[in-house]
Amino acid sequence: MTQRIxxxxxxxxxxxxxxxxxxxxxxxxxxxxxxKQGKDLVSIPVPQIDIPRFRFGQRNxxxxxxxxxxxxxxxxxxxxxxxxxxxxxxxxPGDHALEVDITMEDLAQILGQELELPKIQPRGQEKIxxxxxxxxxxxxxxxxxxxxxxxxFRRALxxxxxxxxxxxKNPVIIPIREDFRYRSFKEDTxxxxxxxxIYMMDVSGSMGDEQKEIVRIESxxxxxxxxxxxxxxxxxxxxxxxxxxxxxxxxxxxxKESGGTMISSAYKLCWDIIRKDYPSGEWxxxxxxxxxxxxxxxxxxxxxxxxLREQIIPNSNVFCYGQVESPYGSGQFIKxxxxxxxxxxxxxxxxxxxxxxxVQSIKDFLGKGR
Amino acid sequence: MxxxxxxDELKVWIPRIEKIARDYGLDFFPTIFEMVTYEQMNMxxxxxxxxxxxxxxxxxxxxxxxxxxxxxxxxxxYELVINTNPCYAYLLEGNSMTDHxxxxxxxxxxxxxxxxxSWYSRTNRKMLDEMANHAAKLARIGERYGxxxxxxxxxxxxxxxxxxxxxxxxxxxxxQVSEEDDEDFVPEVKRIPARSYMDRxxxxxxxxxxxxxxxxxxxxERKNRFPVEPERDLMLFLLEHAPLDRWQRQVLAIIRDEAxxxxxxxxxxxxxxxxxxxxxxxxxxxxxxxxxxxIDFAHVHSGTMAMSPTNIxxxxxxxxxxxxxxxxxxxxxxxxxxxxxxxxREKASWDKRLGLGREKIFQVRKIYNxxxxxxxxxxxxFAEEQKFFAYGYNRKNDTWEIKTREFHTVKKQLINQxxxxxQPVIMVEDGNYKNRGELLLWHKFDGQDLKPxxxxxxxxxxxxxxxxxxxxRTLIDGKSVIWSHDGERFExxxxx
Numbered sequence: 001m002t003q004r005i006x007x008x009x010x011x012x013x014x015x016x017x018x019x020x021x022x023x024x025x026x027x028x029x030x031x032x033x034x035x036k037q038g039k040d041l042v043s044i045p046v047p048q049i050d051i052p053r054f055r056f057g058q059r060n061x062x063x064x065x066x067x068x069x070x071x072x073x074x075x076x077x078x079x080x081x082x083x084x085x086x087x088x089x090x091x092x093p094g095d096h097a098l099e100v101d102i103t104m105e106d107l108a109q110i111l112g113q114e115l116e117l118p119k120i121q122p123r124g125q126e127k128i129x130x131x132x133x134x135x136x137x138x139x140x141x142x143x144x145x146x147x148x149x150x151x152x153f154r155r156a157l158x159x160x161x162x163x164x165x166x167x168x169k170n171p172v173i174i175p176i177r178e179d180f181r182y183r184s185f186k187e188d189t190x191x192x193x194x195x196x197x198i199y200m201m202d203v204s205g206s207m208g209d210e211q212k213e214i215v216r217i218e219s220x221x222x223x224x225x226x227x228x229x230x231x232x233x234x235x236x237x238x239x240x241x242x243x244x245x246x247x248x249x250x251x252x253x254x255x256k257e258s259g260g261t262m263i264s265s266a267y268k269l270c271w272d273i274i275r276k277d278y279p280s281g282e283w284x285x286x287x288x289x290x291x292x293x294x295x296x297x298x299x300x301x302x303x304x305x306x307x308l309r310e311q312i313i314p315n316s317n318v319f320c321y322g323q324v325e326s327p328y329g330s331g332q333f334i335k336x337x338x339x340x341x342x343x344x345x346x347x348x349x350x351x352x353x354x355x356x357x358x359v360q361s362i363k364d365f366l367g368k369g370r
Numbered sequence: 371m372x373x374x375x376x377x378d379e380l381k382v383w384i385p386r387i388e389k390i391a392r393d394y395g396l397d398f399f400p401t402i403f404e405m406v407t408y409e410q411m412n413m414x415x416x417x418x419x420x421x422x423x424x425x426x427x428x429x430x431x432x433x434x435x436x437x438x439x440x441x442x443x444x445x446x447x448y449e450l451v452i453n454t455n456p457c458y459a460y461l462l463e464g465n466s467m468t469d470h471x472x473x474x475x476x477x478x479x480x481x482x483x484x485x486x487x488s489w490y491s492r493t494n495r496k497m498l499d500e501m502a503n504h505a506a507k508l509a510r511i512g513e514r515y516g517x518x519x520x521x522x523x524x525x526x527x528x529x530x531x532x533x534x535x536x537x538x539x540x541x542x543x544x545x546q547v548s549e550e551d552d553e554d555f556v557p558e559v560k561r562i563p564a565r566s567y568m569d570r571x572x573x574x575x576x577x578x579x580x581x582x583x584x585x586x587x588x589x590x591e592r593k594n595r596f597p598v599e600p601e602r603d604l605m606l607f608l609l610e611h612a613p614l615d616r617w618q619r620q621v622l623a624i625i626r627d628e629a630x631x632x633x634x635x636x637x638x639x640x641x642x643x644x645x646x647x648x649x650x651x652x653x654x655x656x657x658x659x660x661x662x663x664x665i666d667f668a669h670v671h672s673g674t675m676a677m678s679p680t681n682i683x684x685x686x687x688x689x690x691x692x693x694x695x696x697x698x699x700x701x702x703x704x705x706x707x708x709x710x711x712x713x714x715r716e717k718a719s720w721d722k723r724l725g726l727g728r729e730k731i732f733q734v735r736k737i738y739n740x741x742x743x744x745x746x747x748x749x750x751x752f753a754e755e756q757k758f759f760a761y762g763y764n765r766k767n768d769t770w771e772i773k774t775r776e777f778h779t780v781k782k783q784l785i786n787q788x789x790x791x792x793q794p795v796i797m798v799e800d801g802n803y804k805n806r807g808e809l810l811l812w813h814k815f816d817g818q819d820l821k822p823x824x825x826x827x828x829x830x831x832x833x834x835x836x837x838x839x840x841x842x843r844t845l846i847d848g849k850s851v852i853w854s855h856d857g858e859r860f861e862x863x864x865x866x
Contacts, residue, residue, distance in 0.1 A: 004422065005413040005433050012430030051428060051528045052827035054794050054842075056818040062762035062773065064784045066677035066686070074769040075679040075761050 016100050017110060019046045024114045028362070029355040031217040033107075040104055045097040108228030111221060115362060118369030120229045122193035122284050123317060132188045142182025151181035195230040195284035197222065198273060200266045202291030204241040205258040206328035214324050214352055215290045216253050221362050226286065236273055240266035242296065246273070262296045263289075263333065264303040271311045285316040288365070292326035293333040301333065305340045313346045318370040321349045322361055345370075373404035374463055380405075383467075383658075384474055390657045391478040395732065396649065398481035399495075400456040403474065407463050411447050412436040414460055418632070419452040420501045424508040424624075426524060448670075449473040453484040453635070455495035468666040471658050472650050479649035482735075483642050489634040489739050492539035497631055504624045511617045523618055527625040529831040532793045533604035534626065536633045557585035600797035600812060604832075605629070607798045612836050622835070636791035637739040644688015645735050647674065651689065680761070680770065682784070687756060691743065694752050695734060696727035740788045748784070750777040758784075786816065794820060799843065809836045810852075813844035820844050822853070822862075829855035 020027070023046075027033055033042050065075055111117065138151055156175035160166040166173075201207075201215055227233050237252035238244055241259035244266040270287055278285055295301050313319050323334040334349050341347040350364040351357070376384075384403055391398070406414065416432040417423045439445050448469060451459040459477040461470055484490050494500055512520040559581045564572040592598060601607050605626040609619060635642070654667050675686045698704055702722030711717050734743065754775075760783040762773045774780070789795075795814040803810035809832065813820060825842060832840045832855075839856040843865070854861045 003409065003413050005416060005429055008416075008425060008427055008430035009433050010430070011425070012427040012434065015427055048827060050431070051525060052824045052831065053529055053532050054796055054813070054828050055821050055824050056792075056794060057821040062760060062770070062783065063680065063787060064682050064780060065679040065759055065761055065772075066682060066757050067679045067759075068757060069679070069759065069772050071759075071772050071774055073772045074764075074767070075772060076770040077768070 016046055016049065016102065017106065019049060020044060020102065020107075021110050021114050023047065024110060025359050028217065028221060028359050031213065031220070031355070033220070041101045042104060042107055043099050043101050046100045047097045049098045049100065104224060105228055108224045111225055111362075112228070115359065115367070117225060117363070117366050120226075120284075120317075120369055122195070122230070132190060133185050134188045135183045136186045137184045138181050139184040140178075140181060142184065146183040146185075148181045148183050152179055155179040155181060192231045193284055194232045194234075194282060195226060195286065196234045196236065196278050197226060198236045198238065198270055198285070198287045199252065200238040200240065200244075200270060200287065200289040201252065202241070202261055202263070202266075202294075203239045203255050203257045204261045204294070205256075206261075206292050206294055206326050207256075207324075208326055211292060211324040211326050212253060214355060214358060215322070217355070218290075218322065218352070218358050218361060219288070221358075222286075222288065222365065225362075225366055230284065238266050238269050238273075240269075244269040260296050261291070261294050262300050263291065264300050264307060267304055267307040267312060271307060274312070274315055286318065286320070287312060287316055288320045288322065290322045290324060291333065292328065293323045293331040294328070295333050295336075301336050305336070308341075308347070313344075316346070318345075318368065319347050320365045321347070322352055322365070323349070324352045325354070373406055373410075373460075376403060376405050376461075379467060380461075380470055383471055387471060387474045387653060387658065388478060390653055391475065391482075391649065394649070394652070395728075396478055396482040398457065398478055398485050399454075401451075401459055401477060401481050402456050403459050403461055403477070405463050406460050408440060408446075409437075411450065411460060411462050412440060414450050415447050419450050419458075420498060422498075422502040422505050424505040424524075425512070426521065428528065449477060451477045451480045452498070453490060453493060453495070454498050455485075457481040457484065458498065466666060468659070468663045469670055472654055472667060472670060475653040475658070476646045476650035479646040480642060482649075483638070483645050486736050487634070487638060487641070487739075488737050489540075489637055493631055493634060500631075501628070504628065508621065508624060511620060515617055520617075520621065523621055524625065526831040526834050527605075527622050529828050530604055530608075530835075531625055531629040532791075533602075533796050534606075534629055534633070535602035536637060536790065538603055538606075539630060539633075555586070555589055557582045557589070559585065596801045597798055600799050602795070602797050604796065604798055604811070607801070608832075608835050611801060614835070618835075633791075634739075637741075640682075640684040640688040640691075640740045640788070641735065641738060641743050642688070643684045644690075644692050647671075647685045647689040648692045648731075677757070682758075682787075690756060691747055691752065692731050692734070694749075695747055696731050698727070699730035700725055700727035702726075741785055744781070744784055744788065748781055753777050753780055786818070789816070794818070796842070803841060807838045809838065809840040811840065811842040813842055815845045819846050822846075825853055826855060826860040829853065829860070830857060833857040 027044070033044060069075070138148060152175050153173060156173050156179040157166070159176075159179060160173060199219055201212075203212075223235065235249070237247050237249055239247055239252060239255050239257075240261070240263070241257040242262045242265065243259075246269065247255065266289065274285060274287075295304070308319060321334065321337055323331060325331065334351060337347065337349050345368070348365055348368065350361040352361045380403075388401075412433055414421065415436055416429045423429060436445070436447075446462070448462060448465065449459065451457060457477070457480075459473075459481075461473055465473070484493075508520065508524070559578050561569075561573045561578070597607065605622060608614075609622050609626065614622065651671060654671070655664070659667050675683065675689070677683060677686060700723075701720060702708065702724040703717075703720050708717070708720060711720070734747075738746070754777075758780045759772045759775045760780045761770050763769075764771045795816070797812045797814060798809070799812040800810040802808075811832075820842075825844075829840050829842060834857065839854060841852050841854040843850070843852050845851070850865055852863050852865055854863065
């Protein structure tokens, strides 16, 4: 039903989207959305959306309530800021904010617009995904739940009129077995593209918390974008130091090992996963690798290049390597990759110096539309 | 908006309940009931009761909030009624017949309140048309000057729509004193009474002269002050003195008009809801319900009466306080004799059989507002019975805690909360601050600090209207500060 308020609601949503777009770079570099992600919705603190007025701060005021309890009994939780933190979070001048929910789809759309990301051209065949039941016709037999009342009635009426059983003064219609009509359905299958993202991360000692936070933020946005491009999408996670293993998402971002680094171990495992689970004719494959660029030896690097060139790249849409800067890493690996894959469109490398560089890095990875 | 049909049963019950209400002495404008869907109800609620408002995203924001909270089952709006003549009231489709009857009784009492409470005596009873006119006018202005530009200006006006003078509609100003009178200004200094031989020591001449000079100086200063006395209606001040285009003036005037319309509602929330609940409860239990639906009634009624540990429920305390007043005036529990009586036992069984209760509550509904209502009729016994307490923030545990049940503290806190509708009182102090045409506001501090982030953004909006930097003088943590905004930056300074 259309209502007068619809246009106001649309306008409000537009304003929210506009504000998110304006602040997108900040959201990305601060990573504040990640903790607030639900299944389909993400809740975003949007600055200056409601109308500001002079008003009282709650903290030093309190109020009056009703009910049982002794002095000292708690009646409600604070906003998570304990003693010593001074003013409350939203109590600094400048930015009063309101939490607004938006769908992941909208968020991806905003990301795409703001970073001018092209739509991805999927490759391979479309894989069959879902069966949908569609009511397409009418048939004389079927379950009672699918009975088509109007058709049944019409047939009964027609039969009674033609056989002279219809009395306009007492218009009783009694359908018999032959009058009944039922809806018939067809299973409809909708083909579409499938995709998998394989995240690999160096968890050796030289990768610190800040480096991992960058990976975490970046993977959130890569996920958001790719999910908006493909219907069925899977994510796999590989961590490695001198050896590689597959882990779940939680472990991926939490693990800290201390050993050395052998990147080839991760690439080997990655190739095993692809070969086993994702026949490349049917899947769009996105391997992402993040490390600080330190590798064990030049030999291992050569082995990586070989694995990439012969196995992983021919089977993937694009191979992405992100190098986060760390005080310990030599940063050599990205140089090696650039030398070996000069001019190769299937390999994208990106250096992420700090959180502010995440935006550019996302753009590097996803800006090719592959 | 197309309303749904009222059911035949309702068409019978509405006039029946109307008659019952009139027999109780309620006196209201003709009231028109309309049945609406929950979507329409949410829309009407977002529009603050009116079917047509000017286009603005803030209604959309409220609608989103209501739609979401309705979908999650967090709220349901049973009824809406607007203060117009005739009154319009909306019933929610899908409610039970008992709900509808309750709402009808409730609505008639609201209408009686609108018509008779003196704080409503100056409201425009044709506001339905007025709101629609405003909508059309703003739409025209939007077409002419650009929708987004006008919207932005509306945002700014809304940002100060609480900075008005709630008493203004009730004050008849005297004519301005003419300028000539200033010539005759004779400073009068109070002398301390003393015997003549002591006078020259107690009131030394040079001190008297010093004070006289001071008064003259102050008088001169006041003469040059602009505004002469601090003004409470910032919207009016801007309307009269800000350098605005014609269309901007029109927009500001419309927003101000609408803001004034809602002032009495804000001043009488507890009384209005209390009065309506008192009567729906009386009508339902005495006249309407029978054995078959009294339980349904009790169920809904108790739902509206829920107490909350962090808030006061205006329905609940309004209703209970009206009942308490009725009971006290019936039994003669007021006046000197009663208050001076020191025997608890005598007080507890005090009953002079005056039977003045009903008359008293009708008088109360006529002349009081919430602050006066609480101030005058809240008794220690009542506060204890209603389990009132004051709560405050505990920094150490990051929780809100019960602070005390002591009567005076609770009452003071409650009145604080109700004063000016819980909004800070802010005055225009100086329209030519620092002799640079800047605007200085003054927050009349009453123990509650302003929220700086909101203050900063509000100041920025005022700057956009006033077109010069704006400042506000207030106290934070007991220290005097001035917050300033020049349109770009926010600054805090500490006056000497």
